[in-house]
Amino acid sequence: MNWSQELAAGFREQKQLLKYLGHDEASGSLGAQQQFSTRVPKGFADKMKRNDFNCPLLKQVLPSSAELKLIDGYVIDPLQESQFNMMPGLLHKYHGRVLITIAGSCAINCRYCFRRHFPYQDNRINLKQWQAIVDYIKNDSSINEVIFSGGDPLMVQTKRLAEYIEPLESIKHLDTLRFHSRMPIVLPERIDAEFLELMARLTLKKVMVVHCNHSEELCPKTAQALADLKKKGFVLLNQSVLLKGVNDHSKILAELSHKLFGQGVMPYYLHLLDKVKGTAHFDMTVADAKQIYKKLQIILPGYLVPKLTREIPSEKHKTLIN
Numbered sequence: 001m002n003w004s005q006e007l008a009a010g011f012r013e014q015k016q017l018l019k020y021l022g023h024d025e026a027s028g029s030l031g032a033q034q035q036f037s038t039r040v041p042k043g044f045a046d047k048m049k050r051n052d053f054n055c056p057l058l059k060q061v062l063p064s065s066a067e068l069k070l071i072d073g074y075v076i077d078p079l080q081e082s083q084f085n086m087m088p089g090l091l092h093k094y095h096g097r098v099l100i101t102i103a104g105s106c107a108i109n110c111r112y113c114f115r116r117h118f119p120y121q122d123n124r125i126n127l128k129q130w131q132a133i134v135d136y137i138k139n140d141s142s143i144n145e146v147i148f149s150g151g152d153p154l155m156v157q158t159k160r161l162a163e164y165i166e167p168l169e170s171i172k173h174l175d176t177l178r179f180h181s182r183m184p185i186v187l188p189e190r191i192d193a194e195f196l197e198l199m200a201r202l203t204l205k206k207v208m209v210v211h212c213n214h215s216e217e218l219c220p221k222t223a224q225a226l227a228d229l230k231k232k233g234f235v236l237l238n239q240s241v242l243l244k245g246v247n248d249h250s251k252i253l254a255e256l257s258h259k260l261f262g263q264g265v266m267p268y269y270l271h272l273l274d275k276v277k278g279t280a281h282f283d284m285t286v287a288d289a290k291q292i293y294k295k296l297q298i299i300l301p302g303y304l305v306p307k308l309t310r311e312i313p314s315e316k317h318k319t320l321i322n
């Protein structure tokens, strides 16, 4: 199967996923699924523990009635990013870097995600709008890095990706192309020969920030995909979100760092949850996060300790916590 077929074969109903894992099909929450649909690649489900609702992989993707509770302080756009949305698809918030949304969907729907409310419809870009984005970048020589973000940028077919990237290659002040993608982890088949060939042709420096939250997400297939990326010159980094009930323990995070390193990925950020409506049950207090982080620093060599950060609206960089 090619990656599009793998993608199409994924679960789109909590009922089927639960059945596949040997669970009572009545668990989960239809109301929550209606708000934000279920999407789980089969390969990701295969890494889950059967008959275990505490499985850290299942918890990230199974709709839950807790999402429907309204909780003060958890809102639709906690980062107030619309003010930095310079044109459809382009976010210019960080100095030197622009963030471009080239895809409105992901291979997996993570329940804690800000994307559950984001107006992607307004941000879907056509090739004409792409030209406007290219011009914007051309006209601002302070921009040296383009970040493909999402949704998941690797949801875009490679041929289309090539059309996006080619005009960037000739902008002199650009030197780095970065992807933020969960696909090398949740659908490693995406890193196929066609994509690798395109990447090998680029003169831009390449960075891939994978989003992995738990060591059990890593497997021989992710190892292969990551090794292939590295061979094409990618710098590989990981960003995790600190999630209650999923990875809220120093030992779990240490294991994740070690296993990532084993697959050639350096831990980069450990992000506190953005306070998105419907995700409060995953959140932790800053005090609790700090405590876990302190223990993590004791048991890991410095180079395997991710930076503990959070996003504060109006701040033009992530804010380090410590």
Ligand SMILES: *Cc1c(COP(=O)(O)O)cnc(C)c1O
Pocket (backbone or CB within 6 Å): 094, 097, 099, 147, 149, 180, 317, 318
């Ligand atoms: C924080 C963040 C960035 C920018 O990160 P830096 O590494 O601080 O430049 C880009 N994309 C996503 C998805 C992020 O969370």
Ligand code: SF4
Pocket (backbone or CB within 6 Å): 105, 106, 107, 108, 109, 110, 113, 114, 115, 150, 151, 152, 182, 211
């Ligand atoms: S943007 Fe990232 S966290 Fe959100 S649903 Fe997509 S893969 Fe999951």
